[in-house]
Amino acid sequence: MKRRNVLVAMAAAPLGAMLPLTSFAQKPIVLGFAQVGAESEWRTANTESIKSSAKEAGIDLKFSDAQQKQENQIKAIRSYIAQKVDVIAFSPVVETGWETVLVEAKNAKIPVVLTDRAISSKDETLYVTFIGSDFTEEGRKAGRWLVEKEKGNAGPINIVELQGTVGSAPAIDRKKGFEEIIKADPKFKIIRSQTGDFTRAKGKEVMEAFLKAEGKKINVLYAHNDDMAIGAIQAIEEAGMKPGKDIIIISVDGVKGAFEAMMAGKLNVSVECSPLLGPQLMSVVKDIKAGKSVPKRIVTQESIFPMEVAAKEFPNRKY
Numbered sequence: 001m002k003r004r005n006v007l008v009a010m011a012a013a014p015l016g017a018m019l020p021l022t023s024f025a026q027k028p029i030v031l032g033f034a035q036v037g038a039e040s041e042w043r044t045a046n047t048e049s050i051k052s053s054a055k056e057a058g059i060d061l062k063f064s065d066a067q068q069k070q071e072n073q074i075k076a077i078r079s080y081i082a083q084k085v086d087v088i089a090f091s092p093v094v095e096t097g098w099e100t101v102l103v104e105a106k107n108a109k110i111p112v113v114l115t116d117r118a119i120s121s122k123d124e125t126l127y128v129t130f131i132g133s134d135f136t137e138e139g140r141k142a143g144r145w146l147v148e149k150e151k152g153n154a155g156p157i158n159i160v161e162l163q164g165t166v167g168s169a170p171a172i173d174r175k176k177g178f179e180e181i182i183k184a185d186p187k188f189k190i191i192r193s194q195t196g197d198f199t200r201a202k203g204k205e206v207m208e209a210f211l212k213a214e215g216k217k218i219n220v221l222y223a224h225n226d227d228m229a230i231g232a233i234q235a236i237e238e239a240g241m242k243p244g245k246d247i248i249i250i251s252v253d254g255v256k257g258a259f260e261a262m263m264a265g266k267l268n269v270s271v272e273c274s275p276l277l278g279p280q281l282m283s284v285v286k287d288i289k290a291g292k293s294v295p296k297r298i299v300t301q302e303s304i305f306p307m308e309v310a311a312k313e314f315p316n317r318k319y
């Protein structure tokens with residue numbers, strides 16, 4: 001600031017409260033958010049959380065939907081850089097390939113916040129913080145639930161896996177965490193594993209293929225999100241089998257659709273992954289603008305819901 005402007009600002013500051021909105025009034029913080037898409041119930045709740053909490057926080061939100069395509073997200077980030085927004089936040093659809101655009105943001109001195117999904121980059125100066133769940137732990141919770149459930153069953157226990165979007169942090173980590181737990185006992189076997197891209201339609205389609213290939217051999221389905229599990233439930237019913245009984249189903253997210261499926265006895269358990277990241281994001285954005293230091297990693301607290309507690313928990317669910 002020029003010396004004269006500093007003096008004007010100083011003189012105006014104490015009067016701020018008494019004055020009507022004038023040119024001295026602070027401009028709202030502008031946040032550019034590049035969303036993954038609208039692939040699941042989780043994502044819809046996440047978008048809603050970000051939009052409503054921006055409004056509440058008085059933050060001017062620029063929002064874009066990349067339809068699950070990295071190139072679209074990169075374009076959106078570039079346009080936020082060109083618009084000189086105050087902060088950029090995004091949920092990276094996949095883990096790799098972000099360096100170039102993030103260096104551009106860094107050179108433009110625009111801080112970047114990662115929400116929900118992480119990137120895999122050695123350069124930690126490319127973003128200020130990562131707010132989101134511990135996906136590996138979610139995978140472990142799913143694995144531990146299964147180990148406990150199948151205690152006393154000699155096996156073999158044949159598992160089919162519906163993976164999330166190829167190369168995405170939740171797909172990579174939920175697989176890793178689950179395998180880490182079940183590999184302790186060789187009776188557990190993953191006989192098929194394929195991506196269903198986190199959508200109901202793909203989940204159904206891939207489950208149909210699994211059923212065609214393996215039929216009654218399948219004992220367990222592990223789906224990386226509820227939407228794919230819900231799609232698969234349909235495929236299982238259409239094949240004349242009982243989801244939740246003939247095939248044990250484990251999924252992740254804990255969205256309302258999963259609770260409904262659990263109450264109907266068709267889904268055995270859902271590991272919680274909270275999409276309600278908006279309020280945390282807005283407070284971090286404000287802290288960054290105020291020059292406060294923020295932790296490099298902010299982990300979301302979560303639980304696990306077996307079908308036995310679904311009816312009791314359902315009224316408390318917010319997404």
Ligand code: GYE
Nearest residue numbers: 039040042116170198225
């Ligand atoms: O589990 C899935 C969504 O990144 C945690 O993305 C998120 C995942 C979530 O499509 O439903």
